[in-house]
């Protein structure tokens with residue numbers, strides 16, 4: 001799915017292109033993707049409304065379409081957003097089933113939400129009912145918000161009996177981490193993805209919190225800096241996700257993929273050993289890493305993160 005850092009960028013681009021514009025038309029290539037939580041018929045319920053603001057909430061995008069009405073989209077695994085030059089209706093071909101929603105605007109590009117797997121959902125709801133949208137209405141603490149403090153994290157973490165990776169990806173606890181950033185955060189914290197939460201030492205819990213606080217905003221900055229169109233997932237700067245079979249950028253060990261819960265995790269068996277007792281501080285860990293990397297450089301120079309070829313992804317995670 002587009003993950004939190006991707007969606008921060010997408011929301012910014014959409015606000016810039018479409019904020020304040022009036023919706024002149026709405027269509028779908030697959031009505032089963034639409035969840036109309038209103039009595040009003042589609043597309044009449046949206047036409048004539050003004051797109052006031054696009055906001056990310058967890059892994060959802062929320063479109064405020066004027067008095068009391070919202071469109072909320074959960075892009076799931078492969079959903080993506082695209083801006084296209086408006087096309088006269090006469091020239092338009094039949095919409096593919098992958099078209100979850102298209103919104104056309106006055107004097108602005110057309111917005112398309114596309115989803116080849118058709119796993120995502122587009123909800124149209126009144127503001128007073130949006131809390132009933134599945135998962136969206138029960139999202140945990142937003143990881144970029146000031147509410148995500150060390151104390152809040154400690155409270156959430158203390159109740160967990162599951163493995164650390166499924167915990168990170170529990171949207172009702174933390175909003176929101178997907179496959180890619182779960183791997184990146186665990187790598188940054190030096191924690192094996194299969195570790196049970198209750199086995200983590202306090203220092204490792206600190207490292208995990210710090211990793212979330214660091215990895216996500218850094219990714220937001222990088223994706224913002226690259227400023228690709230909204231349908232492009234920028235993932236080539238990631239350190240472990242999608243790099244299984246390649247050498248770890250820190251220690252040179254081959255990155256492995258392993259099944260954890262419902263998903264596949266990519267991790268470094270050396271930087272993230274199966275059981276880890278963290279007695280060093282976060283900064284101490286970083287220093288030890290730097291030292292390991294330096295001694296490794298002498299033996300065989302690992303590829304720097306910037307030297308990997310630029311890869312554009314439009315699907316998958």
Ligand SMILES: [Zn+2]
Nearest residue numbers: 248251268271
């Ligand atoms: Zn490593």
